[in-house]
Amino acid sequence: MGVSGVGKSTVAKGLSITLGWTYAEGDAFHSPANVAKMSAGHALTDDDRWPWLRAIGSWMDDQIRAGEPAVVTCSALRRSYRDLLREGRPEVWFLHLVAGPDLVADRVSRRTDHYMPATLLPSQYDALEPLAPDEPGASVSVDGTAPEVLARAIAALGLTDQATTEH
Secondary structure (H helix, E strand, O other): OOOOOOOOHHHHHHHHHHHOEEEEOHHHOOOOOHHHHOOOOOOOOHHHHHHHHHHHHHHHHHHHHHOOOEEEEEOOOOOHHHHHOEEEEEEEEOOEEEEHHHHHHHHHHHHOOOOHHHHHHHHHHHOOOOOOOOOEEEEEOOOOOHHHHHHHHHHOOOOOHHHHOHH
């Protein structure tokens, strides 16, 4: 979880490869209308997000039923969004990727393959509600290289031994 451009896809892909988990890109669950709205520089409303979050939850249900460990990217900026994603899914755990606005703005401004413009970053930081102590998960800084962040993410998941013995 985290704001757009923080590195969710990079870390999730790394976890998937390193741990052998199924991976899904949360952006792929957005409706065409949501993508068009964001591409035009308009922030999504809660009404826009609920169907998207339910679609991600449905995908998670499929993975849980299949007994497949999985990772899915999702901004999950507000606690209410995370509550919906956790509802009936005690297995769900959040990894909050944390970075300052300047670092993320620089990353977003260099992306050429994404519809989310840098102009929407302030709205994401305004909406962001960091993980509360009673929520299942951990926060990890994205300072450093991608392998350093991935190592911190694996350690935060408590899977350091599994990652080093499997790959």
